[in-house]
Every structure is written in structure tokens, then in C-alpha cells.
């Protein structure tokens with residue numbers, strides 16, 4: 001039988017509070033954008049090496065993987081934190097605000113990195129587990145289509161650092177500090193961007209019969225696309241198709257040669273996502289064909305849906321409830337934003353959690369946003385206890 005105090009508790013992290021706050025504020029003052037995280041990676045790697053981890057640098061760019069095996073256990077867990085900042089000029093007025101105009105930790109990745117470092121230090125000191133822990137410090141989460149998670153996978157993450165399950169978290173403005181939110185199944189959306197170019201035949205506005213008018217085709221297509229979600233998607237599912245831009249023509253008396261449309265397509269289910277793509281492609285092609293126009297569709301795939309596996313999510317929920325109490329653990333609603341952690345979850349079971357950043361926290365990617373340092377010890381303790389529990 002195991003006792004509660006065989007595993008990391010919040011009280012174990014209280015003495016580390018000042019140190020973790022110092023690390024977080026240091027990272028906050030020195031933000032680095034996606035693909036530029038050289039100093040952050042060096043800072044992280046040097047600490048991990050000093051604590052006795054086997055550290056591999058430059059995994060998929062500036063990625064750092066720290067590995068520690070204790071005892072004869074054969075299980076292996078991975079925990080990921082992201083390290084990059086955003087091209088925003090900070091307006092918080094904090095004493096530790098960004099030193100660099102136009103760069104800012106406006107998504108709390110400074111906090112995510114610090115919490116994983118806190119867990120790393122604790123786990124290396126206490127060594128109360130049997131198996132292997134892999135700490136993944138990922139670059140370029142904010143980079144869009146070819147982001148850090150994909151770069152690390154491409155650089156052999158799964159083969160070079162084998163693990164059974166993976167966990168990660170993001171801070172969550174609007175939930176009380178130190179609370180944890182979990183959701184089994186889909187959590188965050190896939191966000192795809194589609195560029196449609198309609199090519200007709202330009203000419204004089206007074207002689208439309210000699211042209212193929214791409215403006216008429218585009219307008220019909222906007223109306224037709226409204227039927228994709230309403231007529232093709234299961235009403236118990238959720239999806240969005242938004243035509244955010246139409247560009248065509250310059251003058252009242254000229255029928256233009258072509259029209260361009262930009263769509264944002266969001267979904268929470270991989271099957272819904274591929275059905276949306278199929279319907280948008282077919283409908284666009286047939287509408288254009290009906291008017292004698294030609295069409296080119298660039299379907300840009302953003303990150304996939306974040307789909308949390310049930311077993312690992314329930315495991316994390318149990319650990320969270322032990323750590324902070326059931327009253328501070330809740331079910332997370334669907335989040336329409338996207339996150340590149342989804343790429344890891346396409347290959348490995350695991351769960352992406354959310355950690356409250358305060359009810360009055362500014363929203364993510366805002367110039368007034370700041371990570372809540374009060375949550376640092378909760379996140380660090382959560383990773384430590386989750387590791388100890390999984391590798392018990």
C-alpha cells in the first residue's frame with residue numbers, strides 16, 4: 001500500500017516558490033521568438049545538466065530533451081513544455097517586463113518552461129520513481145503550420161527518446177489560479193486555412209456576355225458554403241466555415257479576370273475535419289464549373305485536433321484531485337484555439353491539461369497578459385506527482 005506522502009505534495013514545492021518565480025521572471029524579461037530560442041534553450045539545458053539529467057540539445061531546432069532513468073522500471077513518461085514568445089510589445093508595466101521591444105511572453109510559455117524545470121529539479125533530487133522520465137522543452141509552438149512539435153518528431157523524438165505516454169499543459173485565463181481543468185477526447189480545435197482562386201475571363205462591364213465573371217462565381221460560392229456545416233455535418237458535432245476575405249476587381253466598369261477567397265475552417269473531430277475538406281473542395285469545384293470558371297484550392301492544414309486519450313486523462317485527473325483537491329479540478333470546455341501538442345497525441349496516448357491563470361487574467365496573446373506566478377508550484381508539483389505516480 002502506498003501512502004499519500006510517498007508522492008510529491010504542494011507543500012514540498014513551497015520552499016521552491018521564490019526560486020521558481022525568479023526563473024519565470026528571468027525568462028519573461030528575455031523572450032525569444034519561434035526558431036530563435038537559443039538563449040532560453042541554453043538556460044534550460046545548463047540547469048538540467050547540473051541536476052544530473054542526460055541532456056540532448058538542438059532536437060528539431062532549439063529543442064532540449066532531458067532524460068533520467070531511476071531503478072529497474074521499464075515504463076517511460078514524457079512531459080512537454082513550450083519555450084517561445086510572441087511578436088508583441090508588452091504593456092504590463094511589470095518590473096520584470098520584456099527587455100525587448102516587439103517581443104513578449106504573451107502566452108505564458110515562460111511559466112510552462114519554469115514549471116517543468118521545477119519538477120525536473122525535484123525529481124532529480126528525490127528520485128522516488130522507477131523508470132524513465134523524458135522532459136521535452138519544445139521550441140516554436142507559435143510558428144503555425146511547420147511548428148516545433150513537428151520539427152522534433154521529424155528529428156526522431158519518438159525513436160531517440162522512447163516513451164509510452166505524453167502530457168502537457170497550457171495556462172488558462174478565466175479559471176482561478178492553481179485550479180486544473182481536464183477533458184477526455186477532443187479539447188482544442190483543428191484550424192485550417194483555405195485559399196480559393198477563381199479564374200474567369202475579364203472584360204468590359206457593358207459586355208458581360210463575352211466574359212466569365214469571377215465575382216458572380218465567388219458570391220454564389222459564399223452562399224453555397226453556408227450549407228457545408230448546416231447540411232453535411234452531424235448536428236451533435238461542431239464546426240465553423242468562415243469566409244473571411246474576398247478580393248476581386250478594381251473598377252465599376254471592368255469585369256475582373258479572377259477572384260480570391262480566404263476561409264477559416266475549424267473542427268473538433270478528425271472525421272468532421274476531413275468531411276469539411278471534401279465538401280468544400282467538391283462544392284467549390286462544381287460551382288465554378290457551373291459558370292465555366294476554373295478554380296484552384298490551396299487547403300492549408302493547421303494543427304490537428306487536440307484529442308486526449310481517456311485512460312491518461314482519467315489518470316491525470318486522479319493525480320490532480322489528490323494534489324489540489326477535487327474542488328479545484330474541473331472538466332474543461334471545448335477550446336476553439338489550436339495547439340501543436342496535437343501532433344504528439346496523433347502518435348502517443350496522453351493528455352493536455354489546462355491550469356487556471358486567474359479569473360481576471362488578461363487573455364492569451366494580449367499585450368497586457370502575464371503568467372500567474374501563484375500557479376508555478378501547482379504546475380511543478382503536478383508534473384512531479386504525475387511522474388512518480390506513473391512510474392511508481
Ligand code: NI
Nearest residue numbers: 107108109170
Ligand atoms: Ni500558448
